Amino acid sequence: MWNPYQELPSGTRRGLGIGSVSLVLVIWAVLSGLSLVAKAKLPAPWECIDAFIQLAWDVEKGESLLWLATKASVMRVLVAGVVVCLIGIPVGILMGASPKVNSALSPLVDPFRSAPIVAIQPVMVMWFGIDELSKILFLFLGAVVYLIPMVRDAMQAVPRTYYISARDLGASPWEAIRHAVIPMAMPRIADGVIVSISVMWTYITVAEYVNAKVGLGQLIANSKRFSSMPKVFVGIFVIVALALITYAGMTWLKKKLFPWEAT
Amino acid sequence: MSVSVELKGIGQSYPPPEEGGEMVEVVRDVNLTLGPGINMLLGPSGCGKSTLLKLMGGVRPYNVTSPTAGEILINEEPCTGPHDDAVMVFQTYANRPDLSVRDNVALPFRFGLWKKRVPQAEQDQRVNEMLESVGLAEKAELVPAQLSGGQNQRVALARALVLRPRILLMDEPFGALDAQTREEMQHLLIKLYKQQPCLVVFVTHDVTEALLLGDRVLVLSTRPATIADDFEISEPRPRSQTWSRSTEATKMKERVLNQLHESSTGKGSVRVSI
Numbered sequence: 001m002w003n004p005y006q007e008l009p010s011g012t013r014r015g016l017g018i019g020s021v022s023l024v025l026v027i028w029a030v031l032s033g034l035s036l037v038a039k040a041k042l043p044a045p046w047e048c049i050d051a052f053i054q055l056a057w058d059v060e061k062g063e064s065l066l067w068l069a070t071k072a073s074v075m076r077v078l079v080a081g082v083v084v085c086l087i088g089i090p091v092g093i094l095m096g097a098s099p100k101v102n103s104a105l106s107p108l109v110d111p112f113r114s115a116p117i118v119a120i121q122p123v124m125v126m127w128f129g130i131d132e133l134s135k136i137l138f139l140f141l142g143a144v145v146y147l148i149p150m151v152r153d154a155m156q157a158v159p160r161t162y163y164i165s166a167r168d169l170g171a172s173p174w175e176a177i178r179h180a181v182i183p184m185a186m187p188r189i190a191d192g193v194i195v196s197i198s199v200m201w202t203y204i205t206v207a208e209y210v211n212a213k214v215g216l217g218q219l220i221a222n223s224k225r226f227s228s229m230p231k232v233f234v235g236i237f238v239i240v241a242l243a244l245i246t247y248a249g250m251t252w253l254k255k256k257l258f259p260w261e262a263t
Numbered sequence: 264m265s266v267s268v269e270l271k272g273i274g275q276s277y278p279p280p281e282e283g284g285e286m287v288e289v290v291r292d293v294n295l296t297l298g299p300g301i302n303m304l305l306g307p308s309g310c311g312k313s314t315l316l317k318l319m320g321g322v323r324p325y326n327v328t329s330p331t332a333g334e335i336l337i338n339e340e341p342c343t344g345p346h347d348d349a350v351m352v353f354q355t356y357a358n359r360p361d362l363s364v365r366d367n368v369a370l371p372f373r374f375g376l377w378k379k380r381v382p383q384a385e386q387d388q389r390v391n392e393m394l395e396s397v398g399l400a401e402k403a404e405l406v407p408a409q410l411s412g413g414q415n416q417r418v419a420l421a422r423a424l425v426l427r428p429r430i431l432l433m434d435e436p437f438g439a440l441d442a443q444t445r446e447e448m449q450h451l452l453i454k455l456y457k458q459q460p461c462l463v464v465f466v467t468h469d470v471t472e473a474l475l476l477g478d479r480v481l482v483l484s485t486r487p488a489t490i491a492d493d494f495e496i497s498e499p500r501p502r503s504q505t506w507s508r509s510t511e512a513t514k515m516k517e518r519v520l521n522q523l524h525e526s527s528t529g530k531g532s533v534r535v536s537i
């Protein structure tokens with residue numbers, strides 16, 4: 001019987017998840033192992049593991065390329081993420097608190113959510129050069145256009161009674177926003193932060209495509225240039241893993257900070 | 264203590280629910296002078312009770328000029344916006360879920376207005392007294408999610424009374440509570456009122472509640488709302504079962520019910536609970 005609200009036992013849940021992943025791995029192994037798909041297009045899982053080990057520790061150079069790349073990419077996402085929050089949250093709060101600010105800024109922000117941010121990257125390079133600055137700016141731009149509208153919507157979703165009640169208790173308009181609306185909007189603002197930081201991981205390859213000395217995106221681009229498909233796959237997997245870890249970590253943090261949100 | 268709320272020829276129209284319709288006249292020419300005591304405001308739902316209450320509290324809607332006609336005097340002075348003397352309690356308690364019961368009650372003291380007026384030591388003392396009065400002293404460190412609906416409403420009530428308002432405006436405050444909790448809250452209100460007498464305006468659509476609590480009962484007619492009935496109850500509180508069943512009380516109840524049925528003409532609904 002189909003029941004959309006069924007609570008699955010954790011064994012069943014895990015079993016189904018592991019099952020589907022294993023199935024894909026088996027299909028992958030068969031397709032590549034029996035050379036049903038050309039090796040140059042689809043490396044075998046064990047080749048990827050080999051590539052992973054090689055990248056994780058280069059015996060000749062005595063260094064871990066993968067670790068260096070990961071560190072560089074994580075730093076970029078981290079720096080851009082902090083800037084995104086420092087700018088996106090206050091701007092979103094202002095837009096949510098003031099219809100005038102919202103009317104003025106939303107035509108500048110909202111369209112970018114569906115704009116081809118990736119196509120803007122060459123422009124960024126032209127304007128801000130090929131160094132760190134343009135990479136961070138690109139990540140920032142890609143993420144902040146998600147965060148700002150989400151913060152604004154979070155503010156507007158707070159029931160008006162909270163504002164009215166605070167004003168009635170003697171709060172100035174700003175005090176009512178500060179002590180009644182913003183605290184209520186915090187969980188949804190946190191959702192916005194989670195989404196926009198996650199989005200950055202999807203942009204990291206584009207950001208690092210031009211003139212990155214080191215980074216996961218650069219690792220993928222270089223590997224592709226040298227037709228090393230296994231390394232490309234490793235790069236992709238590592239980015240996915242980092243994105244998942246970031247997501248899980250931030251979701252955990254959100255639950256810790258706002259345990260009351262579920263009500 | 265002299266405190267008064269005066270409505271002079273108050274009228275209120277709202278924009279129509281759909282685009283292009285005519286303005287809806289919700290309240291027409293209400294003249295009313297309220298003094299200290301518990302004033303019960305009754306009327307079918309949608310007749311404009313909240314509208315009137317908000318006007319008295321200085322809460323104005325954003326979408327329309329308010330009031331459309333007339334003026335409000337609080338302590339004989341015109342009132343056009345938020346007023347320090349008047350505090351409202353809503354049916355949805357509007358408690359902060361992230362703050363403890365104590366911090367919720369103390370919330371107004373975070374606002375510049377009260378921070379300046381009430382010294383820190385007195386703030387703490389008032390909060391403690393209020394927590395004691397509403398019976399939440401032991402739950403002071405819990406958060407709203409750990410409380411029942413009635414307890415949450417106690418928090419909201421304490422937060423209002425901690426400011427010692429001369430005017431307390433309550434908009435169907437116990438409407439969302441179950442019958443037994445509502446009864447407890449009614450007794451609590453009677454107790455608190457004795458400790459801290461003021462001018463209370465209490466909106467309800469429950470006739471029994473009106474007769475149990477009110478010094479004065481005002482009944483509104485609907486669309487546009489005018490004062491259809493206005494009488495006083497001299498029976499001291501708390502009012503006994505015996506009084507509730509007396510001919511005096513029964514007659515009052517019938518009088519109100521008839522008025523409500525007459526004026527609601529099927530538009531509103533009246534809850535009768537005994």
Ligand SMILES: Nc1ncnc2c1ncn2[C@@H]1O[C@H](COP(=O)(O)OP(=O)(O)O)[C@@H](O)[C@H]1O
Nearest residue numbers: 277278289307308309310311312313314315324
């Ligand atoms: N700000 C507003 N804008 C438009 N219509 C409103 C507004 N406030 C109330 N109304 C309408 O006025 C009528 C009376 O509302 P209200 O005063 O809340 O009634 P009550 O509290 O008696 O149920 C309702 O039909 C409501 O939809």
Ligand SMILES: [Mg+2]
Nearest residue numbers: 312313314434
């Ligand atoms: Mg109402």
